Amino acid sequence: MTLPHQSRQRLLYFYVSAVAVGAAIALVSTAWNQEWDLSTRLVNGLIVILALALVAELSSVKMHIGTSTMSIVHIPLIASVFLFPPFLAMIIGAATLLVVEALVRRKPIIKIVFNISKEILALGVAASVFYALGGHHSVDRFDVEPLPLVGAAIAYSTATSMAVIFAVSLSETLDFGETWLRVYGGSLVYDVFSTPLPAFLAYLYVWKELFGVVALAVPLFVVRHIYVQNLRLEQSGRELLELMVKNIEARDPYTSGHSQRVAQYARVVAKEAGISFRHVEQIATAALLHDVGKTYEEYGALIRKEGKLTPDEKRLLQSHPVRSAELVSTISTLQGAIAKAVRHHHENFDGTGYPDGLSGDDIPIGARVIMIADTLDAMTTDRPYRQALPFERVLEEVRRFAGKQFDPRLADIVLRSQTIRRLVSVASQAALQAAPIAFNRAPPSKPERAVI
Ligand SMILES: [Fe+2]
Numbered sequence: 001m002t003l004p005h006q007s008r009q010r011l012l013y014f015y016v017s018a019v020a021v022g023a024a025i026a027l028v029s030t031a032w033n034q035e036w037d038l039s040t041r042l043v044n045g046l047i048v049i050l051a052l053a054l055v056a057e058l059s060s061v062k063m064h065i066g067t068s069t070m071s072i073v074h075i076p077l078i079a080s081v082f083l084f085p086p087f088l089a090m091i092i093g094a095a096t097l098l099v100v101e102a103l104v105r106r107k108p109i110i111k112i113v114f115n116i117s118k119e120i121l122a123l124g125v126a127a128s129v130f131y132a133l134g135g136h137h138s139v140d141r142f143d144v145e146p147l148p149l150v151g152a153a154i155a156y157s158t159a160t161s162m163a164v165i166f167a168v169s170l171s172e173t174l175d176f177g178e179t180w181l182r183v184y185g186g187s188l189v190y191d192v193f194s195t196p197l198p199a200f201l202a203y204l205y206v207w208k209e210l211f212g213v214v215a216l217a218v219p220l221f222v223v224r225h226i227y228v229q230n231l232r233l234e235q236s237g238r239e240l241l242e243l244m245v246k247n248i249e250a251r252d253p254y255t256s257g258h259s260q261r262v263a264q265y266a267r268v269v270a271k272e273a274g275i276s277f278r279h280v281e282q283i284a285t286a287a288l289l290h291d292v293g294k295t296y297e298e299y300g301a302l303i304r305k306e307g308k309l310t311p312d313e314k315r316l317l318q319s320h321p322v323r324s325a326e327l328v329s330t331i332s333t334l335q336g337a338i339a340k341a342v343r344h345h346h347e348n349f350d351g352t353g354y355p356d357g358l359s360g361d362d363i364p365i366g367a368r369v370i371m372i373a374d375t376l377d378a379m380t381t382d383r384p385y386r387q388a389l390p391f392e393r394v395l396e397e398v399r400r401f402a403g404k405q406f407d408p409r410l411a412d413i414v415l416r417s418q419t420i421r422r423l424v425s426v427a428s429q430a431a432l433q434a435a436p437i438a439f440n441r442a443p444p445s446k447p448e449r450a451v452i
């Protein structure tokens with residue numbers, strides 16, 4: 001169920017307030033039991049770990065999804081649970097986030113409050129699990145029992161990721177599972193890999209104090225470097241795809257933003273059809289690139305032509321899915337399901353489409369999804385030869401061509417989807433605002449199919 005923006009916002013404020021109250025209670029209750037006679041070794045430890053946490057947090061990397069950042073700050077913060085009393089470990093977490101978020105990054109107050117509170121709670125949860133499993137914090141002696149060390153690290157990661165995912169899914173209308181995969185899915189391997197590092201850091205501090213920390217800081221920043229390289233690689237791949245799409249759309253002003261919208265509709269339809277997350281993402285990528293072959297010079301004149309196409313021109317235009325699939329296949333990661341979905345995006349469910357005349361379930365599911373998403377956008381935006389159709393007319397067309405042009409199950413999803421209705425209305429309004437010039441249109445002709 002999709003909540004209206006205002007209710008979602010209210011829910012988000014309520015959620016942040018609840019996390020902040022929880023953090024305040026955790027701080028007060030641990031401060032109560034805190035021993036205030038601090039040894040020099042403990043004070044030095046606090047300074048060293050806080051400094052390391054600050055450097056790690058300041059060098060964190062922005063991820064491409066939402067506003068999430070990925071850093072190695074969890075390593076010194078979890079180590080502080082093994083070294084210091086819970087109140088001081090929480091204070092280190094809070095101080096790190098306060099300096100970075102408020103003083104350096106100057107984030108909005110709601111984000112500062114949320115991030116500090118989430119950190120306090122996550123460290124509180126990690127400390128509780130640590131003690132419950134038999135751990136004892138100390139800067140003088142290192143307890144090598146693996147169970148409390150691993151338990152605390154898992155508790156911390158789980159608490160922070162749950163808190164962040166819940167906030168992101170509330171603010172960006174994604175469901176919990178999808179947000180988890182998008183924000184944390186790719187970093188899971190690194191998280192598992194870095195689980196022993198907080199314990200190792202604590203051990204080195206107990207053993208060699210400052211020198212031990214410096215000895216670990218070097219490999220820590222190597223881990224960070226691997227994070228950064230991986231993220232940059234993923235990001236540049238995504239940006240290259242977007243560049244290819246912008247290149248096609250630059251040739252045809254009428255279809256500006258078309259591929260992005262088709263990808264957006266395809267993602268919703270595929271998700272509502274119950275397709276797995278990984279496959280949904282493949283379909284969305286195929287949808288983004290479905291017409292990429294139109295960058296070839298031979299299609300340029302056909303795309304810009306405002307009148308009716310001759311039979312020869314029509315035949316030539318119908319070769320674009322094959323050319324698009326060939327182009328997409330030149331990138332090794334896009335071969336297979338993505339290239340197939342691109343090749344067959346003009347196949348009709350009844351077998352009358354092109355290029356191979358496939359029918360029914362022989363058409364890859366991704367191609368069937370793109371067919372309906374592509375048509376939705378074609379009908380709800382202005383074209384040289386006709387104005388956008390009202391949404392109710394579009395639904396009539398979808399119903400009329402279900403089982404002929406469209407997979408009837410997917411048509412049914414589009415007819416019932418509230419998300420599609422909302423997205424289409426947003427796209428139509430944006431198009432109205434962005435089109436100050438009236439196009440010189442040819443008289444509308446009666447469509448033989450929903451794709452016109
Ligand atoms: Fe196409």
